[in-house]
Amino acid sequence: MTPGRNYVGGQWVPARDGATFERRNPADPADLIGVFPASKPADATAAVDAVESARRAWAKADPEKRQRVLERTAELILAKLDPLARELTREEGKVLASATQEWRRTAANFRLYASEALRMQGETFSTAGDGLVYSVREPVGIVLAITPWNFPVSIPSRKIGPALATGNGVIFKPSEVTPLAGQRMVELLLEAGLPEGVIALVQGYGADIGDTLVKAGAVGAVTFTGSYATGCRIHQAAGPDKRLQLEMGGKNPCVVLADADPARAAQIATQGAFSLTGQACTATSRVLVVGDLYDAVVREIVAKAKSYRIGNGLDPQVTMGPLANEAQKQKVEAMIAVGKAEGLHIAFGEGDLEMPLPAPGHYVAPTVFVDVPPESRLSREEIFGPVVCVSKLASYEDALRHANAVEYGLAASVVTRDMGRALSFSADIDAGIVKVNSATGGVALNAPFGGFKHSSNQTNKEQAGHGVMDFYTRTKTVYLAT
Numbered sequence: 001m002t003p004g005r006n007y008v009g010g011q012w013v014p015a016r017d018g019a020t021f022e023r024r025n026p027a028d029p030a031d032l033i034g035v036f037p038a039s040k041p042a043d044a045t046a047a048v049d050a051v052e053s054a055r056r057a058w059a060k061a062d063p064e065k066r067q068r069v070l071e072r073t074a075e076l077i078l079a080k081l082d083p084l085a086r087e088l089t090r091e092e093g094k095v096l097a098s099a100t101q102e103w104r105r106t107a108a109n110f111r112l113y114a115s116e117a118l119r120m121q122g123e124t125f126s127t128a129g130d131g132l133v134y135s136v137r138e139p140v141g142i143v144l145a146i147t148p149w150n151f152p153v154s155i156p157s158r159k160i161g162p163a164l165a166t167g168n169g170v171i172f173k174p175s176e177v178t179p180l181a182g183q184r185m186v187e188l189l190l191e192a193g194l195p196e197g198v199i200a201l202v203q204g205y206g207a208d209i210g211d212t213l214v215k216a217g218a219v220g221a222v223t224f225t226g227s228y229a230t231g232c233r234i235h236q237a238a239g240p241d242k243r244l245q246l247e248m249g250g251k252n253p254c255v256v257l258a259d260a261d262p263a264r265a266a267q268i269a270t271q272g273a274f275s276l277t278g279q280a281c282t283a284t285s286r287v288l289v290v291g292d293l294y295d296a297v298v299r300e301i302v303a304k305a306k307s308y309r310i311g312n313g314l315d316p317q318v319t320m321g322p323l324a325n326e327a328q329k330q331k332v333e334a335m336i337a338v339g340k341a342e343g344l345h346i347a348f349g350e351g352d353l354e355m356p357l358p359a360p361g362h363y364v365a366p367t368v369f370v371d372v373p374p375e376s377r378l379s380r381e382e383i384f385g386p387v388v389c390v391s392k393l394a395s396y397e398d399a400l401r402h403a404n405a406v407e408y409g410l411a412a413s414v415v416t417r418d419m420g421r422a423l424s425f426s427a428d429i430d431a432g433i434v435k436v437n438s439a440t441g442g443v444a445l446n447a448p449f450g451g452f453k454h455s456s457n458q459t460n461k462e463q464a465g466h467g468v469m470d471f472y473t474r475t476k477t478v479y480l481a482t
């Protein structure tokens, strides 16, 4: 068992009051992953103070040094890929192929942002006489990264990577559901040569330490990924002058047009809905089928749902792992109960499995609700589990209207052979990511990522592009006279 620690001021330390919490394997709760510090405000304050005293030297370090540390981190990840991926499956529950893919993406993110260390550029401006007006980019100071459990290394890497590349100090608060993944990330950065104290790791419950971290005066920017409710809380705590990036939930539609091939549409819809056991912000949660294709698409979706092999993600035969913990399982089961209470019909669910769900473990069967009125609660609220709602719509216009009629706007997909319709859909859908003939989940490493409406606060979207680097730097304008 790995001893869980905070990392503060160059030391691996327990919480000051000695409080701890346990993390267990969601596929086998008897398997204890580790015992981690349940930090309190005093630990959070100590972390802020420690990074504040170390960050300036990092900001002034040769950019090539910052680049090398991030590149070396990527190399170390790839050298240890298999044990890292196995450990991630054991802690989070996702199947081994997905865990391997996540660590690969994490390495790729570090490599991508390593190169940004050399691209901090300013501008010069025309002015009268021999003087000079120019702008420089500098780090914002300390970046606080608060992250969810569903991508516990790749999401942090697209925050910590650009923050460190641009010379910031970092405070990393992983989810309490995936503390070991957070600890591994920091260990790898240190092994790669990150100077002591430039990063702090604070484990524990967001409710205990979030406000202290967010409100700390030395924290110049907060980058958060998680639920809308927590995002609102952070927004309130941050006050008006703190730089904030909030990437939040989704209720992502897959719209199937009348000219689509039903089998392909079902493949796209179920890949979006059931990958990662439905625990992706970009997961397909609603399938809106236009016209007569409906019955055929439902048949194909049910066949796909039936084909999943549910179990421990370390088993190579398994294609769907457990939910991340008991609380997530209960939330998803509660939403299934809401659907039943609303009188909705389940075309495939736990009762249709050929084998009972494995026990123990936090498993939920792939569940397909059909004939779902788009106005129902199930069609509007994020579920974050392997549950999909299929609805029949009379026309493209109806489908588009319902696709947009939710509070979120993260990802959307359309399945059609008609490229004209695909282009209009891309223009008219209120979503930050639009996929034509592919699943809502899965995004390019080098493209902007983020949503509209309740899915994001729209500030410098995560992942790639100048917008990202702008978030991690501030501009100073210098007027030079001789």
Ligand code: NAP
Pocket (backbone or CB within 6 Å): 146, 147, 148, 149, 150, 151, 173, 174, 175, 176, 177, 204, 205, 206, 207, 209, 210, 211, 214, 225, 226, 227, 228, 229, 230, 231, 233, 234, 247, 248, 249, 250, 280, 281, 282, 382, 384, 410, 451, 455
């Ligand atoms: P969450 O409950 O909002 O937690 C996210 C992070 O915030 C965790 O580290 C959590 O710590 C922390 N936190 C909780 N309360 C806090 C507070 N008062 N102040 C500061 N931080 C606090 O979300 P989750 O359950 O981990 O993740 C699922 C959600 O994330 C879904 O809504 C999903 O759609 C969204 N998500 C969005 C994206 C995206 O890119 N848009 C990507 C992935 C996930 P604790 O774990 O200790 O509570």
